[in-house]
Amino acid sequence: MNNVTLALDGAWKVLLTGLLLGAGLPAIFALGIRALAYGRGGAAEVDAGAPPHPAGQVVGAACFALVLVGVGLGLTFIVASGFGKALAFTPWPTLVAK
């Protein structure tokens, strides 16, 4: 039965990480779209009479940048594991030997 316990132990960690990155990053991306639409106003909003707010553009760009960092970490992880390295969070992401 060890495999069952080990699997459940691994599963909740995968679920937690998955929720954080797999649902969190898209949510930030969506926030970026929300902010960008707020920034543009007009046709980007359901209420087409909404005025543009320049601050929205800035917030939107910041959100997208955050998502890019996340994707960059994902890429680094894929490439690093191919070269026998692992990504450790100490708390900053650093490459360590596997």
Added chain:
Amino acid sequence: MTATVVLVLVVVTALAFDFTNGFHDTGNAMATSIATGALAPKTAVILSAILNLVGAFLSVEVALTVTNAVVRIQDKSGAPRPDLLSDGGSALLLIVLAGLCGGIVWNLLTWLLGLPSSSSHALFGGLVGATLVGLGSDGVNWAGDGSKLDGVLGKVVMPALLSPLIAVVVASVGTWLIYRITSGVAARFTEQGCRWGQIGSASLVSLAHGTNDAQKTMGVITLALIAAGHWSDTKAVPLWVKVACAVAIALGTYLGGWRIIRTLGKGLVEISSPQGMAAESSSAAVILASSHLGFALSTTHVATGSILGTGVGRGTEVRWGVAGRMVLAWLITLPAAGVVGATMWVVGHLLGGLLGAATVFGILLALAGWMYARSKRSHVDHTNVNDAWTGTPTSQLEPAGADGSAR
């Protein structure tokens, strides 16, 4: 001479498996982008093929011990079991050949039925079947030694049960959040923005697939080479093996398993760009997180679970009938591929030597040719992959597929 010909047959079969692995899994990454029109079908498969090719070369690490997850034909370092090495390693080569055949036949059958199923589980199933009849139950690694997730139970059964559930949860939460956050934004604006997120996340899934899956075939071929005495380094893969495997999986991906892409993109849920983005992000995150934590999940199960999850999260219609067929296919993947692998081993063993291996290869070719011919009856390619879903177009094949005989 005989041993060399058998080895060549094994290598060719392994590359053929790698090729089926490629087209079987194109849909995991690209089905949603194709369904929402974020990418034209041909563009999507080219992008995915290139990323798989790059991914395959990125995996410098040697996956020589890939068969250890389910069978005991090599030791921890990757060297083959000495008692299987007499007569040019023919005992080991036959197990590997029969196992690969089991994987290929199952991959082709599920492709014919338009069902996504795990290529790794098909390969494992074939190997388990061939080993069970070849070496007995002791040759199969059923549950490992209990110190880590291992064996048929830990590497196949548990992940298959848990991974779709994890993916459903992550993708449904992601979809729900995206729709909540973007309410009030014009639909077209959201749709356009999410296309970029969708393409980016789908690309990550493709790349991860290339690094994970091509490695498995590289490991199998290298094992065969060592067994036949044509390679001795257990720390490296011959360059030509790496190149051949990378090209095989990329060509397979480029061919695109359109039948499976169609089921994933149109069959489960009607998908929009925000849903596509949620699905692929969920897949990418779950796959990367699980391989980081040493909890090997199947890309196919995760991708399918993610797509289902987006339907749940948005509260739209999910075709549970189609999903049920897939789950059924997953449940029987291991035993079904195992039966084929076992049968192939028995045929090869009874005839023996070159004749046996050649006959096994011939049966594989005949079965593949038959299934290819059957696929022509309901053709699916890049021109009609996105047509409206009208029932399950491949269901007429089910009786023939289920009992394995032609009508």
